[in-house]
Amino acid sequence: MAVFATSLRKKLGLNPGDVVAVMLPNCPEFPVVAFGALQAGCVVTTINPIYKELEVTHQVSTTGPKVFVTIPPCYETVVKGLQNAKIDAKIVVIDNPAAPVPEGAIRYSEISESGEADYDLLDKVEKKKDDVAFIPFSSGTTGLPKGVEITYGNLLAAVAIMQNEKNSYPKLTQGDFQDVVPCILPFFHIYGLVIALIGHLAKGCKLISLPKFSASLYLDVLDKQKPTLLYVVPPIAILLGKHPDVKAEHFERVRNVICGAAPLADSDVHAILEKCKQGELYVKSPTIMKGYHKNEKATKESLTDDGYFKTGDLGYYKPETGLYITDRIKELIKVKGMQVAPAELESILRSHPAVQDAAVIGIPHEIYGEVPKAFVIRKNGKETSAEELQSFVADRVAVFKKIEEVTFVNDIPKTTTGKILRKDLKKMYA
Structure with a gap:
């Protein structure tokens, strides 16, 4: 890891504060790249490796990475995404005998295995608690x-919480004791990164990285590796049953199968309304984000002046039995545990030359939980046609965001201010 960190500074010319984009599946190289970049004083932005060109373009336009680390199958998507955003970044590709490194890319082995670690250089990197890491x-x-x-x-707060035996x-x-944990929750996602990767490495667990989920691979890991902890999302829990x-x-x-969460230490839930009255839940915790990157407006809309995060969840509190979540204010669709924003899909649909307007909702799915309609x-x-629009969207987004159904209508219910009435659409669908 220190060799990789040194190479980022000396061979690739990065400085503290520069951004490194990491577009990798779960693999042994992921922690070396991510933590090596942090050791070099850089900031890491993680990207889903199944993202398409449009999605990569948006993310690099926002973060401006100087180095981009990926795998051979993603190389062309990365090149196009960087070109669209007019970002001149060095592209590092993980060596793979089955997929040669593309011409023009830098071999990962060249900067992770050759050379020596310069600890004098790395030890001079200063990090403060309020500095952005990811x-x-x-x-x-x-x-x-x-x-x-x-x-x-x-990150330190999250690790401290996981060190507490109660949580x-x-x-x-x-x-000779070591927990064994299959890592199917993606490291590019905050839960997989902080809980599955960082939290378990802090306890010395054996982590088995699964780059992509398949039932046969997962069951093979259960059979041969004999795991002690399973972290799953609802579709995997259903599969196991x-x-x-x-x-x-x-x-x-x-020992445990985890699907959900337990109460977190040092978290403070703010009740806006009186007990047993429904309201939006605000949460305050040392694990809450600093804000949205280069987006002051969105930060102010999500964080109160005294540090509470507006969860977008509706709920109520009973002193005798605790907190109950009843509904969502934010309009997210949960597909296989991944969050899909209707607004993103609607924007793509409206860009089609035959579409006047569009609205997207989540509909129930027996295996995936929800899918976009x-x-x-x-x-x-x-x-x-429905098929043409489904293909149009699928060409521009990751596979879990694809639209399952399309219905043509003459009107989309909206408020007087133009906000889509999704509950009315769901009633129409039902």
């Missing part, structure tokens, strides 16, 4: 995704 991107509930500034203080599932590695190849032996060493108004005199 910039993952949100799902963008009211528009395009936004960069979320995660500070070193946020933590992994146990410290001691003697229903798949015909799941056996009791797969869980012989499993679009309601579309055609332009006068223009013809298009």
